[in-house]
Amino acid sequence: MAATVILCGGIAAMHVDFSRHSEKIRAIQHALYNHEFVLFYQPLLNAAGQISGAEALLRWQEPGKEMVPPSEFIPDAQRAGLMPAVGEWVIDNALSALAAWQRDPAMAHLTISVNITVDHLMKADFVERLIHLADVRSVAPSRVKLELTESVFASDIETVVAKMHALAAAGFRFSLDDFGTGFSSLNYLRRLPLEQIKIDRSFISGATEGPKGAVIAMNIARMGLELKLEVLAEGIETAEQWLLMQGFGCTAFQGFYFSRPLSYSDFRLFAHRNSPGQQNGVAAEVSQ
Ligand code: C2E
Ligand code: MG
Ligand code: MG
DSSP states (O other): OHHHHHHHHHHHHHHHHHHHHHHHHHHHHHHHHTTOEEEEEEEEEETTSOEEEEEEEEEEOOTTSOOBOGGGTHHHHHHTTOHHHHHHHHHHHHHHHHHHHHTSTTTTTOEEEEEOOHHHHTSTTHHHHHHHHHHHTTOOGGGEEEEEEGGGGGSOHHHHHHHHHHHHHTTOEEEEEEETSSSOOGGGGGTSOOOEEEEOHHHHHHHTSOHHHHHHHHHHHHHHHHTTOEEEEOOOOSHHHHHHHHHTTOOEEOSTTTOOOBOHHHHHHHHHHTSTTOSSOHHHHHTO
């Protein structure tokens, strides 16, 4: 009797889990087809504190509700096999934004960085679709940076390397995101057409918390530089972190210290205020 009750309870719990999961999947599909996804843009800066590009960051804005961050729905979308569709929406919208910036003299120098999940990258037609979308939107692939995380190296590495080379040959650029936190990919650094590594935020905060943290951050930066990669410090929150990471040779920066991710129109204002032609760029603003 007791066993039957436990078994029934287990099945009921599984049923609740399953229907919650299918509800989430339906909601994500609904969001995709009803324009509830929105891109925010976080400024990327050079060593002079001038804006050099943006990272496109996805949010979910259901009418009348709070904006939902990507960590709360991307894992579900991935489990449901919806990330290729969501990712394609992100790429298309990010490229449309880039096309508009290319027509604006104050923004024409900007690049756009887009996060790519491994299941999307591994779609058979990923390379062709990306080249096609850049062509349709009339954007230069050299202004598009594809951010991969070390998790891609846990999948079929030969296919990943081949796809990266095909896209690099078409002019796209690659950045290794959250560097140092994931699968140990050091061996693959030699084989990948990477242009940039992004040192994960945890190392940046660690760098100003004690001598060991500083040594780790310094050596990650040094390794990137010696491999002739651009080294971007992610998650800069204080002037101290910015100065320290500049001292370690980083030449690109991103973080709340400069700006949080911004809506399309706020990003445009930010870029106009901080373009290289402006004397009062972010460097001047944040050092006050
Ligand atoms: P990520 O690619 O490493 O993006 C940087 C994340 O760090 C963003 O969070 C950004 O808001 C946050 N961040 C930037 N500067 C600071 C800082 O100074 N302090 C702190 N505490 N946080 C900072 P967000 O937008 O919530 O995105 C989280 C993650 O979700 C991203 O990490 C990325 O892995 C994923 N993601 C976001 N948009 C997309 C997308 O369009 N496609 C895919 N596949 N993944 C995405
Ligand atoms: Mg990223
Ligand atoms: Mg990151």
